[in-house]
Amino acid sequence: MVLSSQFLPRIGRFFLLPLLLLVACGKQQTLQGLFQKQTPHQAYARLLRQAGLDRRPAGRAWLDAAEQALRDSLVVILPLAETGYFRPERPTASSYRYAVRAGEQIHVSLTLAPGSAARVFIDAFEVVQAQAPRPLASADTLQLEFRYHAKEDGQHLLRVQPELLAAGRYTLRLRREPSLSVFPVLGRSDAAVGSFWGAERDRGARRHEGIDIFAPRGTPVVAAAGGYITRTGITPLGGRVVWLADTEHGAHLYYAHLDRQLVQPGQRVQPGDTLGLVGSTGNAQGTQPHLHFGIYRAGQGAVDPFPAVRRPDVRPDVPQGTDQRGEYVRLRSAGALGRRPGDKPAARAAQLSKQLPLLVLGRQGTALRVETPDGRTGYVSVAAVLPAGSQPLQRLALKTPVELLARPLAAAAALAALPGRTPVAVLGQDREFSLLRGPGGEVGWAVI
Template sequence: MPFTTDSRIQRLTTRPLSGFGWMLLAAGLLGLGGCSKQQTLQAIFQKSTPHQAYARQLKQAGLDTRPAGRAWLQAADQALRDSLVVTLPFAETGYLRPERPTATSYRYNVRAGEQIHVSLALGAGAAVRVFLDAFEVVPGQAAAPVASADTLAVDFRYRAEDDGQHLLRVQPELLAAGRYTLRVSREPSLSVFPVLGRTDAAVGSFWGAARDAGARQHEGIDIFAQRGTPAIAATDGFVTRTGETPIGGRVVWLADTKHGSHLYYAHLDKQLVSAGQQVRAGDTLGLVGNTGNARTTVPHLHFGIYRSGRGAVDPFPFVRRTDPAAALPNGPDQRGEFVRLRAATDLRPTPTADKKRPAPAIAKLPKQLPLLVVGQQGTSLRVQTPTGQEGYVPAQGVVRASGAPLRQLVLPTAVELLGQPFTAAPARGALAAQTPVSVLGQTEGYSLLRGPGGETGWVIL
């Protein structure tokens, strides 16, 4: 989408003032005098995400009616409908294009009780704002926001409340340029594992396993440990109940008031707390045993979680170990470069190839089409087509366009270099007649040229 740099855009790309300071500056410099007092006060006090606040600034500055601002807002909405598909944990290096407003979104599966860790680090010299917004995605419903952040070094966590899919949108401010590294991984949302000195490797019986010859299902996990091993509080809370039952034996109930749930410790050899007692994460609640209907088994802790209004839920995602760090690409850094395919290839929404159930292709890409590398993940490149579509192709399936041009020639006449392959696209520069150029790729009658000084743009030859 064509656009030109606007002085109002340049003002917005510096970090804005907060609160009344920004509003007074905006009123004076960006012409907000046309807004009513009620609208201005609503804008000040309305609770919003950093992304929403920035979008509101664009509109207050009148940039939503100009090509750049309109393209930025459209890219934000489009990212909620068209997302790439990734598997956690993942790490991707990316490239921010100043000449074209874009937003990239990643969709991934989550389990109730997992904590999602999002980290974005900008490359050296990239002092820009990048907005990160996580949404819950339910088919047939609008994406529901669950967490947001923006800073020069984003690192935040949020807890998944339900099984399902989440979408992370990554969008820089207007005119942002630079490189970044994005990581998304899973962690336990409970701060302490419920058996001292053990990890999820000690879980030997999982949620849903058959009990009593199939008459009921296991509503928890069994963590095996020696008799007398401390069973400890997995979070801060208070003891609501202790006692002894035929099935659970000696039990302790711990209320997690922060999240509206109750943690259930069963088959204890001894209880070391009493009802009403406040505890901190890591405090000992009792000792592992095999009381109740576990008397014929080896000692273990039955650990369950019951959420208000929902009943029992699988506790494993709440305590599973943190994902190992996803490896960054170890090949050459091709971000910001144009590449071409060695052979016609499908553009896919996921970087991993599942031979049994391959993801539907976004598009079929011809080998002469130049692709801009905007990200790298594992052995795949995230590329952008001349029309703005994004997806993944195998890194080994491309060649650098500048290193293997389709052909080289000398321009017979002067030409304008367009930013995109269509007539209304803005010019990015010009090359004089008799200039030697390389043809990096072709599409729809347009050729992507590279001049001797690195000038790049589209022309009709």
């Protein structure tokens, strides 16, 4: 676990020395003890605190950014493909909130741009009303891809945060997949579902507690997951039925209206093993042959099985166009940030002037994810901005020497110093501060 060092000369090597010593002197078993029952993010935060870096400005900012991301996330719709950018000079964390259905499997993957050596922490949480988000799954640079199973309908949140001083570009993808590895009817897909969860039955006296998958009589019905057969039999409603205990997900799978049953109670089965044949027995007599498929969970009863068997989302494409990550843009006319890509900002949203520089953090489709000088993030349309670098507000020569600051605040850290008469480009304005770019590409805030 080694922190990026390419920016140490600029920020100060002394800042990370306690942490580097702590990591270097620990033996393998010591690190394993630190990491036990912790996510990679939690273990890293613990090392920061043990090294005393939580009392330094950058270390405190990194921990605060992690907490802030859990309280203030951008709302997205799956599937998602977004390009992003890590800022070395200011610790940040990106967070995305999305809706899930019980039975879905969420596939998370993050790809670093070639040449990037940053360590990145990815954490998925369940959003719980009036409580802290509940951890679900996590990863770091050693494995920037994972899948997890949504057990209930609700809202989930994904946090992406790099280590201190990390810089670079990345691509994040989020998409839904079925949690059951095999579709219950051989050779069919969710396109064969003809009756869905909740449809009326017996003139509204009851609701459909499953889905009906239509196929020719005699089509093999297969195990959608591994487990063992708990029951077979004949019932008035289901006709010939098979119950399968799904040992991976802790659920019971129900197969009904079978023409024949080909398994026995107590039998172990693997995904794809044949359990029976499609038919129309029970109260399905006289109807087109189909399988009634249901899922039952302890404490919940029947749940909608469709999210567990629906086809996966198509792998989302990476946004096309000029890569503006890490660059500044300005609005063509005064506007506001959107909470979602393509959203129109609320009527009372704080207006941003067209002189205000916005740092591009990422892109999703035709929307840019940007950050204001005071740290607010949101989305603006690609068509609504112009590049501040190639279209500065003005070009001038400095009348007096200035220090370029990391933020538009008098107490902000200095990044560089420019002597008088230096030619600069003014990329934007925030109150009395100007965002300047020097002849060597150095960028920072100053009052001129």
